[in-house]
Amino acid sequence: MSAVLAPIKPANRIWVVGAINGDHDALRAVHQKLAPRITPGDRLVYLGNYWGDGSGETVIATINELLLFRRYFIAIDGIDIADIVFLRGASEEMVTKLQQIQFAPNPGEVFDWMLTRGVAGTIRAYGFDPVNVQSIMRQGAHAISQWTSQFADALRRHSGHSALLADLKHAAYTTDGRLIFVHAGLDGSRPLTGQTDTFWWGGSMFESITDRYYDCARIVRGASGSQTGLIEREFTLSLDHGAGRGGSLLALALDGQGKVSDRIESI
Structure with missing residues (x-):
């Protein structure tokens, strides 16, 4: 398997945390409830969207x-x-691409698109004004390269932030093949190694899955742009409860077949 896919040893209990979207209060509430429930042998998978569009401090x-x-x-x-x-979520994919945006054929348009997807909060978090950055994106490759260097430096000044971003996985799977964990999407016609950017932008493909994917009992995702809440289907499980967007953060404990055995909500 690819280095960007994380193998997980099968376990009686695997905790999964839905999309966080920069909602610190919700994340801390879930952690406070989760900490006393963890036992040796448990696994823990975060399903992406850690950076979000909240205030810089959040x-x-x-x-x-x-x-x-x-x-x-x-x-x-x-x-x-x-x-x-x-896992790397759509937010983390944008943060990564933002550091390479000078190589895009149309950086201004790419940045405008990122703004519509909530990257402004991350820009503010590291000390930049999104409006000023939007202007820089139209000043040519040299100006953009200077800014991306400054942005990368700002990330590094916060201990562990760059390292976490570099350590994110595109997807995870239990080594017995029974469970797969993704951020938002999965193309049921392709293997895990052939998903390209479907993990972040292929939510509609995930929602169309009605058949078993190889030998997988259940595919679990943390982010949904169109269907919020806990949605259980025969072969899929979606747990985007709207954290950072007026909803709550959900964490679930799953058994080895993807059945829910425990539930934690931030509210």
Whole structure:
């Protein structure tokens, strides 16, 4: 399998956390409820969209909270570093591409599109004004390269932020093939290694899955642009509860076949 896909050892309980969207209060509430329930042998998968469109302070606090809880989780006896996985969400895909935007054929249009997808909160979080950046995106490759360098430096000044971004996986799967974890989408006609950007932008493909995907019992996703709430179907499970968008954050414990055995909500 590809290095961007995370193998997870099968377990009696795998915790999954839905899209966070920079909602620090919701994430902290879930962590406070989750911490006493974790037992040795548990796994933990975050399903993406950590950076979001909230205030700068909220976005930074969200990433710091993730880093703190990762440290707590792997310190538990019987827990290994490979037992926790962070998936790359659409927000993280944009943050990554933002650092390379000078190579886009039309940086201004790409940045405008990112603004419609909520990247402004992340821009503010690291000390920049989205309106000013929007202007820079139309000043040519040299000006844009200078800004992307400044943005990367701002990320590095926050301990652990760049490292977390670099460590994100495109998808995860249990090594027995029974469970697959994605951010938003999956093309049922292609293998995991052939999904390209479907993981982030292929939500409609996920929703159209009605047959078993290889030997997988259930595909789990954390973000949905059109269908919020806990949606259980025969072969899929979606748990975007609207965190960061007026809703709540949902975390579920799944057994080895993807059945829900426990539930935590931020409210």
